Amino acid sequence: MTEQGETGEAITILLVEDDAPTCWRLQDALVKAGYEVRSAGTLAEARQALGVGAPRVLLTDLRLPDGHGVELIRETRQRFPDTEIMVISALGDEESVISAITVGATGYLLKDAFPTDIATTVRDLVAGHSPISASIARFIVRRTQGVAQNSAEPPPGPALNTARLTPREIDILWGIAKGFSYAEIASHLGLSRQTVPGHIKNIYRKLEVHTRSEAVFEAVQQGLIKL
Amino acid sequence: MSETAAKAPTEAPAKPARRRLLASRLVPYLLFQALIVIATILGLRLLQPSDPEDFALGGFALREDGVTRPVTLPHFTSSRYSLADPPFYTGAFTFQSGDAASGWSVFLPRFSNAVEVAVNGVVVLDSRRDANANRPDRNTPQIAFIPASLLREGGNEITVRLFVWGPLKGFLDTVYVGPDAALRPAYETRTLLFVTLPVVFSAWQAILAVILAIMWLMRRREPVYGVLAVAMVLGVVQAFAQAPVPPATASRLAAVLLASAPIESALVVVFGVLFFGWRWPRYGTLLFVPGILVFVVGLIGGPPLPRILFLVLGIPTVGLCLFLMACVTAAAVVRRQDAASFMIGCAVTIVLVCWIQDMLTVLEIETNDRIFVSRLSYSAMLVAIGAGLTWRFARALNQVDSFAGQLVTRVREAEERLKASFAREEERARAAALANERTRLMRDLHDGLGGQLVSIVALSERGSEGATITDAARAALKDLRLVIDSMDDIGGDLMLALGSWRERATAQLRPHDIALDWRVATPQGLPLHPELRPWHVIQIVRILDEAVTNAAKHAQARHVAVTIETHDGGLGPYGVISVTDDGRGFALAGDCEAAGTGQTARGLRNMRSRAARCGAVLDLSSDASGTRVRLQLPQRFPDSDMAAG
Numbered sequence: 001m002t003e004q005g006e007t008g009e010a011i012t013i014l015l016v017e018d019d020a021p022t023c024w025r026l027q028d029a030l031v032k033a034g035y036e037v038r039s040a041g042t043l044a045e046a047r048q049a050l051g052v053g054a055p056r057v058l059l060t061d062l063r064l065p066d067g068h069g070v071e072l073i074r075e076t077r078q079r080f081p082d083t084e085i086m087v088i089s090a091l092g093d094e095e096s097v098i099s100a101i102t103v104g105a106t107g108y109l110l111k112d113a114f115p116t117d118i119a120t121t122v123r124d125l126v127a128g129h130s131p132i133s134a135s136i137a138r139f140i141v142r143r144t145q146g147v148a149q150n151s152a153e154p155p156p157g158p159a160l161n162t163a164r165l166t167p168r169e170i171d172i173l174w175g176i177a178k179g180f181s182y183a184e185i186a187s188h189l190g191l192s193r194q195t196v197p198g199h200i201k202n203i204y205r206k207l208e209v210h211t212r213s214e215a216v217f218e219a220v221q222q223g224l225i226k227l
Numbered sequence: 228m229s230e231t232a233a234k235a236p237t238e239a240p241a242k243p244a245r246r247r248l249l250a251s252r253l254v255p256y257l258l259f260q261a262l263i264v265i266a267t268i269l270g271l272r273l274l275q276p277s278d279p280e281d282f283a284l285g286g287f288a289l290r291e292d293g294v295t296r297p298v299t300l301p302h303f304t305s306s307r308y309s310l311a312d313p314p315f316y317t318g319a320f321t322f323q324s325g326d327a328a329s330g331w332s333v334f335l336p337r338f339s340n341a342v343e344v345a346v347n348g349v350v351v352l353d354s355r356r357d358a359n360a361n362r363p364d365r366n367t368p369q370i371a372f373i374p375a376s377l378l379r380e381g382g383n384e385i386t387v388r389l390f391v392w393g394p395l396k397g398f399l400d401t402v403y404v405g406p407d408a409a410l411r412p413a414y415e416t417r418t419l420l421f422v423t424l425p426v427v428f429s430a431w432q433a434i435l436a437v438i439l440a441i442m443w444l445m446r447r448r449e450p451v452y453g454v455l456a457v458a459m460v461l462g463v464v465q466a467f468a469q470a471p472v473p474p475a476t477a478s479r480l481a482a483v484l485l486a487s488a489p490i491e492s493a494l495v496v497v498f499g500v501l502f503f504g505w506r507w508p509r510y511g512t513l514l515f516v517p518g519i520l521v522f523v524v525g526l527i528g529g530p531p532l533p534r535i536l537f538l539v540l541g542i543p544t545v546g547l548c549l550f551l552m553a554c555v556t557a558a559a560v561v562r563r564q565d566a567a568s569f570m571i572g573c574a575v576t577i578v579l580v581c582w583i584q585d586m587l588t589v590l591e592i593e594t595n596d597r598i599f600v601s602r603l604s605y606s607a608m609l610v611a612i613g614a615g616l617t618w619r620f621a622r623a624l625n626q627v628d629s630f631a632g633q634l635v636t637r638v639r640e641a642e643e644r645l646k647a648s649f650a651r652e653e654e655r656a657r658a659a660a661l662a663n664e665r666t667r668l669m670r671d672l673h674d675g676l677g678g679q680l681v682s683i684v685a686l687s688e689r690g691s692e693g694a695t696i697t698d699a700a701r702a703a704l705k706d707l708r709l710v711i712d713s714m715d716d717i718g719g720d721l722m723l724a725l726g727s728w729r730e731r732a733t734a735q736l737r738p739h740d741i742a743l744d745w746r747v748a749t750p751q752g753l754p755l756h757p758e759l760r761p762w763h764v765i766q767i768v769r770i771l772d773e774a775v776t777n778a779a780k781h782a783q784a785r786h787v788a789v790t791i792e793t794h795d796g797g798l799g800p801y802g803v804i805s806v807t808d809d810g811r812g813f814a815l816a817g818d819c820e821a822a823g824t825g826q827t828a829r830g831l832r833n834m835r836s837r838a839a840r841c842g843a844v845l846d847l848s849s850d851a852s853g854t855r856v857r858l859q860l861p862q863r864f865p866d867s868d869m870a871a872g
Binding site: 091093094112113114116117133134135137138139142145176177178179180181184188 | 701704707708711712715716717718720722723725726727728729730734737738745747750752
């Protein structure tokens with residue numbers, strides 16, 4: 001069985017992970033699922049691989065021997081806008097996942113996920129369904145509350161601009177944070193179940209800060225900076 | 228004078244040192260008072276108002292009791308109590324019409340008690356109409372314009388009838404007749420000194436009386452102000468009340484006026500004693516006896532008895548009071564050495580000197596045209612007392628200010644100390660909370676992760692199969708996630724922790740092909756618990772983990788259902804979380820797998836103790852059709868471990 005994109009070609013994945021056993025494990029799971037996987041152990045190798053051609057999916061760890069995965073994600077996002085980016089995280093902690101999301105990642109993968117789950121997650125991502133965990137959703141919604149309360153002290157953790165999220169998107173995040181399924185959220189909010197993944201993808205997009213100048217523009221729009 | 232002599236018999240000091248101190252303080256004061264005495268005497272001499280001697284009429288013929296004899300003014304006549312047939316002075320003066328341009332006047336600088344002046348037989352002045360002019364204690368001058376038609380070129384006759392009412396002798400000072408322009412300045416000077424000035428001082432006294440009365444009303448525990456206020460009111464009444472001219476019948480008012488001076492002076496002594504901080508001696512009341520006696524006699528008996536009594540009793544009482552006051556102030560000066568006592572002491576000395584001078588005048592030992600200065604100098608004492616009180620008031624204000632300043636500083640210091648200690652306390656509390664939290668975290672890690680890692684090590688050393696080690700490692704990872712997750716601030720919403728747990732449980736059950744059925748009764752889920760702490764969350768999630776693990780590992784269940792409900796027993800809402808599986812149940816598991824029994828039993832015990840620690844109630848029911856774990860959450864989570872350990 002070979003996973004194929006819309007063009008019929010095999011889906012290419014660039015896997016950047018410095019820990020060899022983890023790399024093998026993920027690679028095995030993805031190859032078994034029919035993906036074409038190239039792997040890189042360092043930032044330099046990853047850049048080299050990107051030089052050859054754009055992968056459909058980039059899976060990257062954040063702590064790499066010669067740099068930080070966030071740089072790789074940002075570069076990839078700018079050079080290949082069509083590439084889906086996922087961050088590989090040991091614990092799925094908010095710190096690493098959110099910082100990856102703000103530079104353009106649209107999902108995360110746990111290192112200890114079962115092989116079937118690994119393949120499913122990537123397939124969903126390519127299909128346009130960004131996975132989101134309860135703890136990530138919780139982090140985001142608590143951040144929106146912090147903004148609403150106008151607290152003088154910024155909450156700990158990576159900077160996150162939640163101002164562009166609509167109330168509906170925040171409701172969806174609340175539902176996810178409380179452990180409701182997409183179907184339950186859809187029924188609570190009066191949505192179609194199929195539209196929920198699209199909302200989540202939108203949330204990721206809105207949380208992304210594309211460039212420094214854009215960040216400044218956003219800040220001015222929201223009145224965070226006074227010119 | 229007598230004052231200096233009076234200071235000699237001071238109380239015998241017990242120690243030589245005290246005597247030296249007394250001497251070193253008293254002697255300079257007494258010397259200074261002697262200087263004041265001399266200055267006062269000199270001042271009285273120098274400040275005698277000068278009269279236009281060019282126009283003095285000295286030679287008069289006095290007809291008294293039917294006998295006519297030549298006299299020279301100033302002249303004393305005998306005391307009498309009848310206004311009939313008063314002493315009658317007849318004199319002559321020469322008028323030149325060349326001087327008529329300014330008009331002529333007759334000027335009487337001093338007389339007692341009343342005069343009726345006639346020029347060429349026509350009355351031009353009758354002082355009886357002016358009550359103030361008749362008071363013997365005032366030195367009121369009189370001037371009268373002589374109508375030009377009365378004046379004859381050359382010799383003119385002037386007659387003066389002197390009305391005297393005892394017990395003082397009658398007195399007629401030199402009479403001046405001359406151009407008005409020449410006489411009036413002398414008259415004005417005397418009016419200023421002996422009429423206007425007393426009025427000014429009396430007004431001052433009235434104001435001080437009001438101020439002191441207010442002070443006393445506001446500070447009842449300081450009667451000194453009240454005493455002085457009463458004294459001043461008496462003085463003001465005495466000054467402004469019109470003394471009736473005998474033989475007017477209003478002798479009662481006269482009695483009041485006569486009694487005022489001794490009572491007033493006694494009150495001043497009371498003031499002095501209280502002001503300088505002594506207790507008023509009980510026998511001190513005797514000081515008021517003469518004044519009251521004069522008053523009572525004045526009310527009962529008709530004139531002239533009260534006046535005689537006043538002369539005999541009242542005036543010596545005034546002198547005695549002044550003398551006592553001088554002693555009191557001298558003692559105060561020795562003891563306190565402050566400006567107030569010193570100033571009052573000087574003022575008392577001046578008044579005392581004036582009183583002695585007046586006495587000498589009354590007794591005709593000294594002749595000074597019979598000018599009485601006691602009343603005027605009494606005003607000097609008032610000035611001193613007013614100044615003394617103002618000084619004391621200002622000092623009290625300064626003390627209050629500095630006290631307030633000190634208080635502000637102290638309060639600020641105390642506040643800062645309090646703030647510092649509060650910050651310290653807060654820091655300590657925070658440190659304690661942190662230590663507590665750390666201890667719990669350590670225990671949680673030790674309970675879960677530590678044990679699992681140790682078992683992984685043991686399994687690897689025994690060369691166990693990969694799957695067993697994998698399970699143990701996954702359990703360890705799951706526990707690590709749980710601990711990290713529970714550290715997050717969930718704002719008291721347990722649903723947020725359960726949301727993450729659902730993901731982990733789903734992932735855990737998926738390899739076993741067990742479906743996790745998640746049923747939340749209401750969209751809100753569970754009630755909020757602001758008091759919810761991470762360690763509560765850990766205990767609850769571990770209980771649920773245990774239930775799910777049991778279902779997956781031992782019960783061989785196909786479905787696990789988690790139900791989240793909120794109940795309200797009337798005392799507030801509480802949450803209930805149930806985990807139900809369709810496995811074989813506990814009892815059955817115990818029968819079949821002997822090895823699993825111990826583990827399961829331990830697991831159950833753990834679940835119960837965890838539930839107890841968070842104040843939750845655990846309900847377990849198990850049979851062949853499945854197991855049901857019902858966890859009833861408390862309405863309020865306990866602050867401390869209910870069953871620590």
